[in-house]
Every structure is written in structure tokens, then in C-alpha cells.
Amino acid sequence: MNKSSGNVFKITLTAVLSAAAFVLMFVEFPVPVMPAFIKFDISDLPALFGAFALGPFYGIVIELIKNLLHIVIKGTTSAFVGELSNFLLGASFVLVAGLIYGKNKSLKSAVIASLAGAAVMGAVCLPLNYFVVYPAYVKFYHLPLEAIIGMYKEILPRAAEVPTSNALFNCLLIFNVPFTFVKGIIDAVLCIAAYKPLSKLMKGKI
Numbered sequence: 765m766n767k768s769s770g771n772v773f774k775i776t777l778t779a780v781l782s783a784a785a786f787v788l789m790f791v792e793f794p795v796p797v798m799p800a801f802i803k804f805d806i807s808d809l810p811a812l813f814g815a816f817a818l819g820p821f822y823g824i825v826i827e828l829i830k831n832l833l834h835i836v837i838k839g840t841t842s843a844f845v846g847e848l849s850n851f852l853l854g855a856s857f858v859l860v861a862g863l864i865y866g867k868n869k870s871l872k873s874a875v876i877a878s879l880a881g882a883a884v885m886g887a888v889c890l891p892l893n894y895f896v897v898y899p900a901y902v903k904f905y906h907l908p909l910e911a912i913i914g915m916y917k918e919i920l921p922r923a924a925e926v927p928t929s930n931a932l933f934n935c936l937l938i939f940n941v942p943f944t945f946v947k948g949i950i951d952a953v954l955c956i957a958a959y960k961p962l963s964k965l966m967k968g969k970i
Contacts, residue, residue: 778822778829781810785830786837789850798943799915801901808854809951812861812881816874816955820862827854845900852892857885857948874956882948889944893936 785807792803815823831847861881916923916935924931
């Protein structure tokens with residue numbers, strides 16, 4: 765594959781995966797163990813494929829494009845905070861996964877890379893939600909913080925009380941961090957399940 769055709773391949777694959785990720789953003793559903801405003805989707809999956817096939821930069825680009833498309837098509841009333849959060853979490857996931865996989869392109873490396881990416885995404889979600897997302901909910905949706913914490917307490921009454929004296933931090937640590945990690949794991953499982961049939965594509969051989 766010469767340089768010109770290689771660039772066309774990368775651009776085409778990025779566009780296809782971005783479109784797929786955008787569509788998957790609308791295929792979402794609530795999770796019983798999370799507050800109703802938090803939804804589950806697998807829109808990071810195409811970006812993970814892109815990071816494996818083309819490198820972490822392209823995975824991040826896919827995350828960016830899908831969120832820009834979401835803003836254009838659906839609009840927002842929260843100063844783009846939802847899309848910003850989705851982008852930063854997804855970008856951290858595919859950046860770490862893509863970097864690790866790029867050093868040794870094998871099934872074992874894909875597993876390790878995906879798990880590491882999911883762990884980092886889970887870790888990033890705590891400060892991101894605490895300092896950006898939930899303050900934005902309070903400001904733009906006029907939803908009192910006490911009401912948000914109350915949604916968590918309806919699921920687990922003592923969620924706001926341990927392990928610290930900070931109620932919001934506790935709720936995010938108990939609910940959002942594991943949820944985000946599991947979300948990444950599910951993306952990883954789906955990606956790895958399709959690893960063999962898509963291995964040539966990931967390595968840029970077609």
C-alpha cells in the first residue's frame with residue numbers, strides 16, 4: 765500500500781467508524797443500578813477499533829467527530845458539557861488502549877490495552893464528573909445537587925455517607941467509576957470478540 769492509498773484508507777476508515785460511533789450514540793438505554801439520567805451505549809467501540817487499526821490519534825479523532833456530529837444534529841442545552849464529557853472519557857480510553865496495542869499488535873496486547881484503557885477512563889470520570897459535569901447539571905439544568913445525590917440514595921441509601929464526608933464524591937466513586945469501567949470492559953469484549961475477523965483491517969492490510 766503506497767502512501768497515497770494509505771492516506772485514503774485511513775481517511776475512509778475514520779469516516780466510516782465516526783459515522784458508526786455517531787449512530788451508536790443514539791442506541792442507549794438506562795441501567796437499573798444508575799440514576800435515570802445516566803445511559804449506557806457502546807459508541808466508544810468504533811473509536812477503539814480505529815485506535816487499534818490506525819493508531820490512538822485516529823481513535824481520538826473518531827471520538828471528536830461523533831460528538832461534533834451529535835452537537836450539530838441533536839443540539840444541546842448544557843453548553844456542550846455532555847459531549848465534552850463523552851469526548852474526554854472516550855479519548856482517554858482509546859489513547860491508552862491505542863498506545864499499548866501499537867507497541868505489540870497481538871490478541872494478548874489488545875486485551876491488556878483494552879483493560880488499561882477502561883481503567884484509565886474509569887479513573888478520569890471521577891474528577892471530570894466532580895469538577896465539570898455535575899456542576900454543569902446544577903447550572904444549566906437547574907437541578908439542585910441535593911436532588912442529584914438523592915437519585916443515588918434511592919438506589920443505595922448510604923451511598924452518600926461513605927467512604928468520605930463528601931456526598932457527591934462518594935456517589936461518583938461508588939456508582940460512576942465502576943459503571944464507566946464496566947462500560948469500557950464491554951467495549952473491549954466486543955472489540956476482542958471481533959479481533960480475528962478484523963485483524964487484517966486493524967493492521968491496515970486491506
